[in-house]
Amino acid sequence: MRLNAKPTLVIALAGLSLLATACSGGTTPATTSSTDTPAATTSTSAAPVTMTMWHNATGDKGPAYWTAAVAAFEQANPNVTINITIVQNEDFDGKLQTAMAAGTTPDIFLQRGGGKLADQVAAGQVADITNSIDPTVKSQIGGGFAVDTMAGKIYAMPMDIQPEGFWYSQNLFTAAGVDATKITDMDSLNAAVTALKATKVAPIALGAKDAWPAAHWFYQFALRECTQDQVSQLTTGQLKNLNDPCWLKALQDLSDFNKTNPWNDGFLTTVGQQGAGSSAGLVANHQAAMELQGAWDPGVIGGLTPDGQNLPDLGFFPFPAVPGGQGDPTALMAGADAYSCSAQAPQPACTDFLNFIGTTAQQSAYATAFSTIPANPTAASVITDPATKAAADALGKSAYTVLWFDSALGQDQGNAVNNAVVAMLAGQTDPAGALATMNATFTG
Numbered sequence: 001m002r003l004n005a006k007p008t009l010v011i012a013l014a015g016l017s018l019l020a021t022a023c024s025g026g027t028t029p030a031t032t033s034s035t036d037t038p039a040a041t042t043s044t045s046a047a048p049v050t051m052t053m054w055h056n057a058t059g060d061k062g063p064a065y066w067t068a069a070v071a072a073f074e075q076a077n078p079n080v081t082i083n084i085t086i087v088q089n090e091d092f093d094g095k096l097q098t099a100m101a102a103g104t105t106p107d108i109f110l111q112r113g114g115g116k117l118a119d120q121v122a123a124g125q126v127a128d129i130t131n132s133i134d135p136t137v138k139s140q141i142g143g144g145f146a147v148d149t150m151a152g153k154i155y156a157m158p159m160d161i162q163p164e165g166f167w168y169s170q171n172l173f174t175a176a177g178v179d180a181t182k183i184t185d186m187d188s189l190n191a192a193v194t195a196l197k198a199t200k201v202a203p204i205a206l207g208a209k210d211a212w213p214a215a216h217w218f219y220q221f222a223l224r225e226c227t228q229d230q231v232s233q234l235t236t237g238q239l240k241n242l243n244d245p246c247w248l249k250a251l252q253d254l255s256d257f258n259k260t261n262p263w264n265d266g267f268l269t270t271v272g273q274q275g276a277g278s279s280a281g282l283v284a285n286h287q288a289a290m291e292l293q294g295a296w297d298p299g300v301i302g303g304l305t306p307d308g309q310n311l312p313d314l315g316f317f318p319f320p321a322v323p324g325g326q327g328d329p330t331a332l333m334a335g336a337d338a339y340s341c342s343a344q345a346p347q348p349a350c351t352d353f354l355n356f357i358g359t360t361a362q363q364s365a366y367a368t369a370f371s372t373i374p375a376n377p378t379a380a381s382v383i384t385d386p387a388t389k390a391a392a393d394a395l396g397k398s399a400y401t402v403l404w405f406d407s408a409l410g411q412d413q414g415n416a417v418n419n420a421v422v423a424m425l426a427g428q429t430d431p432a433g434a435l436a437t438m439n440a441t442f443t444g
Contacts, residue, residue, distance in 0.1 A: 010152070030205055049349040050081045051107035054096065055339075056089040057370070058273070059303030065369035073356050080349050089273060090210050093411055100125045107345035108353060111156035111338040113147035114403045115237065115410030116190075120340075121150050128342040130154045132351035137358040137376070141415055144375040147161050147336045147403055156338035157354040158375035159366055160295070163395040164333040165214065167297045167387060168290035169283060170313040176289070180317045184259075190321050192241045197288045202264035205279035205288035214267075215418035216292055218237060219405050221250035224322035228331070228400055236410035241442050242435060247324060251424065251431035253322060259424050264288050268426055273300050280304055284311060292319070294325060294332030294335055295391050299371035310371055316390040328399035335404050336375060413441045 009172050033084035042072055053070070057063050063086060070082045085106065087095055092110060105125055112118060114285035120126040130153045138145070141158060148156035158357035164262065166180075169195055176195040183189050196203035208214040223231060233239040243249075264270060271278045272293075280297060284304035290315035291297070302310035356362060363379035366372075371385050373392050381391055395401070406414025420437040423429045429437070 024321065032074070039370065041091075042276070045129050046079060046427050048079050048081075049346045050083065051346060051353070052083050053091070053108040054087050054106040054110060055084065056087055056092045056110055058086070058088065059300070060308060061299065061303065061369045065366055069357060069362060073353055074161045079354070080353075082353065089211075090271070097411055101300060105342040105344065107350055108339055109342065111148060112404075112407045113156070113255055113336060113338060114235065114408035115414065116407055117148060117155055117340075118150060118237070119410050121155060125343055126155050126362065127343050127345060128153045128155060128351070129157070129341060129351050129354060130356075132348065133157075134358065135179075137355055140360070140376050140378050141358060142377075143227070144336065148338045148340075152403040156340040157358045158336045158338040159357065159363070160337050160372040160375055161393050162294035162296055162335045162337065163212045163398070163401070164220070164292065164294045165318040165391060165394060166290045167283065167316050168302065168310070168317070169286055170315045172196065172199070172201055172286060172313075173315070174183070175288055178199075178289075180315055182319055183317055185321045186253075186323065190257075190260060195258060201286070202288035203290070204262045204264070205270075205282040205291040206263045206267040207270045207279035208263075208406045208425060209270055211252045211415070211422050212404075213291075213302040214425055215406065215421040216333070217254050218417075218421045220251060220292065220319045221253040221322065221404060222247060222405075223331055223333055224319070224325040224327045224329065225250040225253065225327045228328065230402075231327070231402050232303050234405060237408075237444075241439050243439070247433055247438075248435050251421075251434050254421070255424060255431050278303055278304070279432070284328070287443040294333075295372050295388060296337075296370065298385055298388055299369070303373060304311040308355060310385060314385070316387040316394070317440040318394045330394075330397055330399045332395060332398040333404060334395065335407060335437050338375075362384040409441075 013089055022060035055066055057066060058110060066084060070084060074080055074082065079125040093116065094337060096109060100123065133154065144158045144319060145154050148154060168180060176194050176199045180191045181331050183192055193203040206213060226244065230244055230246060275281055279291050280300045281304040283291050284301045298310055298314055301314065305311055318332065320375055339354060341354065358376060360376060360378045363374040364382045367379055367382050371388055373383060374380060383392060409417060417438050418433040424434040
């Protein structure tokens, strides 16, 4: 059984407007004092409670945020203990699926939404928190709950919004004579790749060993080639096959681009986020000029620079238009990391913690630590990184926003789609063969 995900808009237009205002230097959104959200600060649970929590943050700043947040909650709630486990991002979904099958689901865990959430809801593994969300937090985040809502019920507390695009080194672009503001179509992207090659740096970093970073290129081409209705049907579980010609065209676009050799050497064996040799690490150390990633990338790249600080010359621009594409050229792929309670988690302690991390203060601290866009617009004033501001601006101007295809499709089908893309990039199949593999997941 698969429940339908909600529509493709990740956050409400009201939230986008508030974010855009804060990021442009206009009126700062009003913050909420701690007295306005008592349920988010102090748990109503009186008996001693111990909970487990899984997150995927690595480096220094991300784990430090979670350690501090848990410590602050425990201090306000001496009867509650939360034990943290860090699970590497690429291992997270598989380990969570295994834990759920074994009946050892962590009480609090990272939630990616879409079809992955739908599978958890169908299996009775995740708690409905709709009526337990603090009213102030619910009002502030508003449409940000959409990606974690199924059949009118909310199953997670969103932490950030992650529009995808190119994160690039302004210094390397300048050295190559490339103006990022003029990369608006595939011809200008190809010209940038050629110019960057001449400077002896890898034009684009790609961690294809992890599959999903490579698959995101297919997602982006599909977002440009296909109509909004096509991609919306895919991400809401209504599409029964990929027979519309736009899907094959998207794969062909990627195949043609792959033949120009735009990637780092050894991209098929390069990981996405772990260590200096990862795709993020190549950008962090100026060995590659850019990479296509979501808005978590400034924080990941910052954790891999020599001094562990955000890359000072980091910039952002959206995926360019594709000639003849049926999608809106301003449309964005995006996700939203959130946190859920398992169906067996101690209550109300678990939802009290989720309310706590949904407050303005905690969303501000989270956005600062991860260099990302907070889900709660009242925390948007902490966005100071120019690249992240540019991503937030692109988000505000997007005609529509679509969840990552693998998250929307669910664990097994999403992985099969991702792996088919990698097989094509590796020369093991052609676009038609990759499409056949993908279509088999709809009927197999």
